[in-house]
Amino acid sequence: MPDSPRFAPLHPRRIFAAAVCLVAVAGLALAAWVGVRAALAQGHLLQARTALSAMPSTVDASATAAEALRVVAVDTSAARALTADPVWGFAERLPWVGPQLSAVSDTAAAVDDAVTALAPLARASAGLSAGALRPVDGVVDVSPLTAMAPAAADAATALREAADRVAGIDRTPLLGRVAKNVSRAGDLLGSAADTADVLRRTTALLPAMLGADRQRSTLVLFQNNAEWRSLGGVVGAVAQLDTAQGRMTLTAQASSADFAATAGTPVAALPDDVQSIYDTRPARFLQNTTQVPDFSVGAPLAREMWRRAHGTTVDSVIALDPVTLSYLLRATGPVRLPSGDELSADDAVALLLQESYRRYPDPREQDAFFQSASAAVFQALADGDVDPEALVEAVTRAARERRLLVWNADAAEQAILDGSTLQGALPAADARRGTFGVYLNDGTGSKMDTYLHPVVETAWCTADTASLHVELRNDAPDPDSLPPYVTGDGEYGVPPGDALTGVYIYLPPGAELLERRTSSDGAPPGFAGGVHDGREVVKWSAQVAPGQTARLDLRVRLTTPELAAVATPTRDPDEIPRPGPCRFSA
Template sequence: MIRPPRRSSATPAASVFAWTVVGVLVLGLAAAAWIGTRGALAAGHLASAQAGVSAAAADGDDLAAALSRLSTVGADTRAARELTSDPIWTASMALPWVGPQLDALTRTAAAIDDAVATAFEPLAEASAGLSPESLRPVGGAFDVARLAEVAPAASTAAAALRAAADDVAGIERAPLLGRLADAVTASAQQLDTAADDADALRRATLLVPGMLGADGPRSTLVLFENNAEWRSLGGVVGAVAQLDADDGRLTLVAQASSPEFEPVATSPAGELPADVQSIYDTRPARFVQNATQVPDFSVGAPVARELWRRLSGTEVDAVVAVDPVTLSYLLRATGPVALPSGDQLTADNTVSLLLDEVYRRYSGSREQDAFFQSASTAVFQAIADGRADPAALIDAVRRAGLERRLLAWNADAAQQALLDGTTLQGALPASDAGTGVFGVYLNDGTGSKMDYYLHPQVETASCGEGMASVHVTLRSDAPDPATLPSYVTGGGEHGVPPGDVLTGVYVYLPPGAEIVGQRTTSDGDPPGFAGGVHDGRRVLKWSVQLAPGESADLDVTVSVPGVTAVSAVSTPTRIPDEVPRAGTCRSGE
């Protein structure tokens, strides 16, 4: 008799285990499919949102249009956030390897959605109707109330965007797949740029209405710098003008040239800090021409204000500095303007006409000053009359500010604080924990206008852990001095032969930096060195004299603990491209 096989007692358990494994695999595959599908959809929505942001950037000069476009990406960002926050997705974030990928996508989607909901959409609503055309003066007055109305939303947006940018920037990149890591980095950069732009708008909406007289009459002293005779912040102050504003209406009420200040420059117009005096003596406090000599506009601006009070009896509320290059940018917005001399001042001829041709045409300083004043008056009047294209005007001001050609100081501390951290302050270079910033400032020692023919080149480099170098080259392409007016060459009155150029180069080291080595090469006489300390920064002064066709080089090596990258700021010259750049490490020993 054949007996049926006995069933193993383990069979039920094995079946349960097998079906459990199958179930787990099925659920895992389902979860993977679920996550993969939702992740792909979320990525698509984020890509669509980023495309919308890029399109809005193209409308950057039209705030209302840009914000309106940005507000429409909300549907995509909300969808991406919902797709990356369901229970299955959230639970999977605890898994190894895949978890960091999901977490990064979730945080990025949430940050961008928060930015849209709490920044773009409210700001778009508040700025409706704030187009470039609305910024044109009507009847000679700017609509300051409309700009001021945007301030609360701009402040909220700036804070929300900065929080979102910081959140995405804090996502650990190391565990992420390459494409996802790149996407997170791009999102962080985009949010950071948006946060900076919103902060700039916040500052503008809080500061500009007041400067245009929204809160009552206000006076501003404008200093016109001459880049043909260098000072640390640009050029010697050759002329000034007082602009009064009241409820958006600007009026040019007075002008003066630097020689007119001589009768009131009998004593320093304020006491300079001891460390400043140790480097620059008291000259920046005694002459309006030197109001831009100290590379900190908060030092020179009050001096100019006090000298103007002595001369005119008016105590202005603010001081602004501009140069001919700034005027050329403004003329791209206004178009050419006619001068009483019969000249037409354009964006292309402003610099050469004001810094070169005027000295060949007029031998007397009074005639030269009158020409400068007529040029500045014509540009101002074109802006006040509403002839400037608003978008181009905003771009001109932005560019001049970034190039440190446009500086501002407010007597009211609260208003001045709105400029903290911006190039408009004309402050000493600021370093952070990882980046050291040099300052290279140029000052004429010839008493001439020969810096029109002098060209600087500044290069910085990191030389390994805690070491850095800065390289400075000065080159003269001056013509035969016999072809130049004595007013331009200085005529040898200050001990420098006509045609030669004596320059004081002040190199500000990053805070905490110490000089390891310094060396120079020069076609002319051996240069001289001096030094000092300004606001905790070591300062090296290099004095060098060049004849036409000569050049000289300075190399400085420093130790600066904790710094892994370096950069520099320098005196803006008549040529916008003459800016600091990255170079190779050079030994100063």
């Protein structure tokens, strides 16, 4: 009996064709499965992003935010589930398409983790409003902040981990659209992590500084940007602020002239590397406690000077400047001074750094005017006549611009500020970013720096060499039109109207100085140097007459992939370091 055709052996070509068909069908099924789930996941993530963007940002809307997060969590959880099944995981191992899918699933998981971490914080702050933080009869109720502290700490940790996870995704193999979405998610998570970190620090430290557990004393240093020091300006007026159970009291005020008795010998020994660059002046004169560009060095010196002069050992030291006062005035509104002046956000800097010197030739009268201005702003804050949202923005901006500095004698409390600009520390040693420090110090013995304008620019010259450009321009009017106290009147050998500046340039750790060039319309520049905390320091002394400009260019060898600079904050918030052209030929 002949064999039935259905039992005939299959030809190899048929086997191969069948296999190809099966692979094709499986591939199509896999592509369809992954494609559909990717589209659905993308839809959920877009909905979540839209909802987050529309979420109210004010503290008063925290209850609304908590509800919005619950809605967002549904979408982020769905996106995570859609990109975490076994089929998707198998596809992640495929060439080319695998990295795209891995990036999507990793991003979805990180976003979901972030939203999950925010939920407890939203619940903890649901009863908190901006009005609840406003002082009532001079008292701030810090209990809501204290209650939020654990949730804020957990959220900050989780958000930073999520942000770092997305930041670590390799963008190289990603398609344009995928790379763009990953970058957007990374930016969103990074911003959220930064905000959560600020909240963590605030809820951990502010209640203690407001005397939640015991009475606290804080020394406030008012820096004068018209006479530069590394951290902002000379310390002219000082005040002691006492707090207990949230009640703030301005206990005492003084002028730098009141510390003349302590100016003879150092109040403490300076580290050898600091003393080799700045001598002992920061430890002898209150005005110079902000000369070292590390507030952890100068703040304890000011604390000891205050103890010797007034008998009180304070727990903390804060430094701020007239620009910070102008920011705070946007929250309080104009305040009336004993002189009859109305101090507002728009005129505070000009009134304090220029007009006051025309009115009051006696430095003690100038300091008294500063004290009255700071006391009036403090009283407005203590009275609670303040816009809380504007106050948060004022403090945040001042901290970002390094105008607001904080030091706590308690090491554990100070550690809460680690890595923040509030510490006024030297630029962090970072394997990824090489950061120059450019610190300005008046050498004229005058208030001419209100007319001096710096430019700081950084640039890459080659793959491993970078340049720093520093420029000082003097736009002072005719010196004869200025009070002698402003010009210095030649008391320290500098002609009236000229400005002598010592510029201390801290090279990034590991940088090698290759070349320096100067050009100046005035006196030839002078150079000195040293090493501070392992960083090479180049001191450039430039004397600039009205209408003239001095310039310095440095070229260094540097191996970090990124480049940055920080500089002394001046009276003009726009005078900040920026990218620029390389000033050296290849």
